[in-house]
Amino acid sequence: MSEHASQNAAHAQTPVRLDEVDRKILSLLQEDASLSLDQIADRVGASKTPVWNRIRKLREAGVIRRQVAILDPEALGLEACFFVLIRTSEHEKDWAARFLKALRERPEVIEAHRLAGDIDYILKVQVRNARAYDRFYQSLIAEVRIHNVTALLSMEEIKNSTALPIPEATL
Template structure:
């Protein structure tokens, strides 16, 4: 699974992060190479799992998702069985865009995207009925200042 990633690979990934719909010729020109090596490297990076998938970024508000919450969760339960059911609940809920297990006194953080505050409450009620949590704090986003999942490869 280990793979050697050189400077040209990073340039290609940088281009794909900005716009994955460009043609191989354009990308090759941008990174100062030609079509064949770019194609071979993209294939290699895909097979190695460095490139996971190719998606479109949608405008959440245009599709009716007006509310975004960051949810800080504390729990007193740390057994494997509890954790398994918690993780499964998060995976199954499409409102949960991100979930991280944290170090420190807060155990988990979630990013939850929903239509409105009522939809968040429905999500919250469903979650706490499925798994026991000790303390939940919801932070409501008023403005999305920046949103990208591009890595700084420059």
């Protein structure tokens, strides 16, 4: 689970109003956050200082959480991606705290979501191979009681994007 999950709840407010320049800046940063301020300003047709001020305001408003490098899992030998569906019969605070701690301590878990419906949680787990997944699975169930686990191996990644769709301005 992301440490931003609780922050997101705090940011569950009225969406930030974005104009066309804000949307262009955000699109550019989502595509390549290593662009210089000069490059961004040139591409949006503005000068550096106003662009810098807009980026600063977008950070302060929580629109821009952070900037990261996106690594290629296969280049690192992490060729197996599993989606892990978890059902639990435990819903107490103590169990949830132990479960969340177990997930946060495992770097193989690159995404985790609590769901509505028949499945309680879904995890995205990136590992070298099936044997590595089994080690992950065995250590998780040794630490936290889980009612049912289904692991689905991704055979092919069709689309992977960190870019969010940026809503058009509404008047």
